[in-house]
Amino acid sequence: MTSPSKAQAAVGPVAHTDLLLGTRSIPIPKSNTPPTSDKQSALDQLRERHDRECPHCTKATYHTQTVFGEGDPDAQMMFIGEAPGAEEDKTGRPFVGRAGKLLEKMINAMGLAREDVYIANVLKSRPPDNATPTVTEVSKCAPYLTEQIRIIQPAAIVALGAPSAKFLLQTSIGISKLRGRWHTCLFGDLEVPVMPTFHPAYLLRQYTPDNRTKVWSDLQMVMEQLGMKT
Numbered sequence: 528m529t530s531p532s533k534a535q536a537a538v539g540p541v542a543h544t545d546l547l548l549g550t551r552s553i554p555i556p557k558s559n560t561p562p563t564s565d566k567q568s569a570l571d572q573l574r575e576r577h578d579r580e581c582p583h584c585t586k587a588t589y590h591t592q593t594v595f596g597e598g599d600p601d602a603q604m605m606f607i608g609e610a611p612g613a614e615e616d617k618t619g620r621p622f623v624g625r626a627g628k629l630l631e632k633m634i635n636a637m638g639l640a641r642e643d644v645y646i647a648n649v650l651k652s653r654p655p656d657n658a659t660p661t662v663t664e665v666s667k668c669a670p671y672l673t674e675q676i677r678i679i680q681p682a683a684i685v686a687l688g689a690p691s692a693k694f695l696l697q698t699s700i701g702i703s704k705l706r707g708r709w710h711t712c713l714f715g716d717l718e719v720p721v722m723p724t725f726h727p728a729y730l731l732r733q734y735t736p737d738n739r740t741k742v743w744s745d746l747q748m749v750m751e752q753l754g755m756k757t
């Protein structure tokens with residue numbers, strides 16, 4: 528894969544998937560990080576702008592409210608899912624249904640509370656019948672996620688499931704092949720390591736020891752990357 532161009536950097540993430548194959552530890556420049564209050568107010572402004580102008584969410588009719596995302600604006604770790612489901616649509620909060628309960632257990636198993644991380648989705652409004660987001664929907668709504676990531680400047684992102692991994696890594700490769708190793712994404716000039724793993728909803732459907740071991744191994748790689756393992 529060649530280096531990302533400025534034009535690519537302006538429209539969305541650029542994956543260094545091939546460049547970093549097999550690389551577990553990626554240096555992350557964390558200079559010029561705005562203070563928390565500035566980050567929170569930047570997120571508030573982005574949320575307001577998203578709800579006013581998102582070309583997808585302002586036209587979509589199935590949802591009752593948008594689900595912007597929530598958590599610590601200073602989080603080192605971001606979890607990015609696919610799109611809000613029924614519970615999320617009702618409450619306006621990401622990952623509060625069954626899959627969300629499992630995600631919370633995963634976060635707790637890493638020694639963190641839900642409030643310590645930041646949780647968002649590729650789409651900010653619930654798709655009809657929880658359909659997989661289309662390429663067009665993602666192209667319209669996900670640039671706001673890119674901005675969210677640029678404000679938070681996480682040290683690592685966990686991509687939950689195929690739509691999230693495919694958007695972040697700009698690939699059509701399946702999640703089974705992507706998970707278990709680090710990829711690097713450029714969001715403008717911000718470089719963030721991304722660890723794809725299975726979506727908790729998939730894990731609930733296929734709750735096998737093998738899948739659980741794989742997800743836990745992915746999360747342990749994230750802990751290692753962030754110096755959370757002794």
Ligand code: URA
Pocket residue numbers: 608609610611612615620621622623624626627648728
């Ligand atoms: N699944 C997702 O991908 N996101 C949510 O917020 C809830 C379920």
